[in-house]
Amino acid sequence: MHTSGTTSAPKGVQIRRHGLDELLTSLRARTRPEIFERYLSIVPLSLLIEQVAGLYMPFLAGGSVSFLPPGTALVGTAADAAPRMLTLLRAARPTALVVPPTVAGLFLALCDQQPAESIPERHRRIFGHDGPVFVACGGAPVPPEILQRLDAYGLTVHEGYGLSENSSVVSWNFPGAVRFGTVGRPLDHVRAELAEDGELLIRSTSLFAGYTREDPSSVVVDDQGRLHTGDLAEIDADGYLRITGRKKNLxxxxxxxxxxxxxxxxxxxxxxxxxxxxxxxxxxxxxxxxxxxxxxxxxxxxxxxxxxxxxxxxxxxxxxxxxxxxxxxxxxxxxxxxxxxxxxxxxxxxxxxKQPRTPAPAAARPRRRLDISPS
The missing domain is CATH 3.30.300.30 (ANL, C-terminal domain)
Structure with missing residues (x-):
């Protein structure tokens, strides 16, 4: 599996078959098979998480996978994405999908259009059916306020965290075990701890077998078998992880x-x-x-x-x-x-x-602000 590095050439991450089996076993232990009855793939299959969630999990559950028509732009990358997304969702009638963080805001815009409708009515309007939909999200944090408002509408977005060096998923929020502002609890085969500087370290039976070549973005596994993720994190009393940033991005x-x-x-x-x-x-x-x-x-x-x-x-x-x-x-x-x-x-x-510097505007007098709060 090739992933982007800090140079122009991607580096290959060698995934073990045994590690992938461990990962899928843990994911299946946290999800019901019917969740993956109809999966809609809207992000590239070059992402390992999409291979796991959009191919392996539906196939193991006996489900089906729908892909975007050839030439269709990725959902969430254009300002007019909301109406286009509705068309795609209604046609696919998904029971599960992984979305980029920007799509959470688009979902909220769709919900805000008809705030008084019931949850089944809202699901029929957005997803084409009134059953539950597992919406997963990762890659960057979604503001907890957006997640909470979506949840109040009956549309829960489940944030998670992973990296290719662990065969993808490390932790996730799952139905019945959601804590907004976190990326959930580690999967059953993963153990998480923090270094003195707050870096997240993981022990896992799905760790990779090494790189095809090294570059400055490579992570290391120490002599205790702990993968140094390069991510800064917090772990609460119930074991939920909160990723606070990249160590190198401070x-x-x-x-x-x-x-x-x-x-x-x-x-x-x-x-x-x-x-x-x-x-x-x-x-x-x-x-x-x-x-x-x-x-x-x-x-x-x-x-x-x-x-x-x-x-x-x-x-x-x-x-x-x-x-x-x-x-x-x-x-x-x-x-x-x-x-x-x-x-x-x-x-x-x-x-x-390269951009011209524009001085920050002076503090404004009280006035109406643009926001996304409910009326």
Missing amino acids: VITAGGRNVAPEWVEARYRELGFVREAAVVADGLDQVHGLFVIDAGLDPATARREITDFGRRKLSGIERAAAVHLMSEDDPAYATCFTVTGRPRRDVVRAHVL
Whole structure:
């Protein structure tokens, strides 16, 4: 299985057949077979999680898999994705699907269209049937407020965490065991612990057999058999994991403070018009934020809303002092962000340094703000 590295050539992650069997056994122990009766695949099969969730699990459950028509753009990558998604969902009538984080916001927009309808009515309108749907999400955190509002609508999004070096899934929220703001509890064959600096270490019987070649993004397995994930995490009293950021992505401010950009980016995505966010600061005199906003939104309004949100919700060392805007149809979008919405930070840093600096708007007088809160 090839995964992107820090250089131009992807590195091969050697997956053991025994490890894959262990992973699938653990996943099947946490899910009912009927969940995978009709799976809709909307993210690339080049992602290992999609191979696991979109091929192995449905086949083991005796289910079917529907793929997007040839030439169809990925769901969640365009401003007009909501109506297009409805057409795809109603046609496939899925019982399960894995979605990129941006799709959670699109689901909320669909739910907000008719807030008074019953849960079966909402499921029929969105998914084409009134039965339960297992919606899984990973790759980047979804703001807990969005997850909670979706859950109140009867549409639960289950966040999880994994990496190719563990044959994909490490932990997941499953039906009946969901804690918003976390990526769930480790699977039965995985043991998780924290290093002194907060790095997540895992012991697992589904660990990989090594790389076809090494690069600076390679993770290591120490002499105690623990895989050093490179991710910073917290583990609560009930064993639920919360990923706080990538160890290598820590933003070091001019004052020497460390900030995990992933958490800051998730907060900014609480703004309904922010599709993606990326925060960079290393080697810069201030924190820069690149924000992908809805098409057609007035840039001055968006910049003011983002600046005001940072002043209200984030500390001085976390908020973006320099705000840069981008639309999803900008040619640079595909180079700055991966298909799952993860920022390519070196590319983002180079991009924002080429942009003219726009001073942050002055603190505004009380006025109506753009948000996604219910009326």
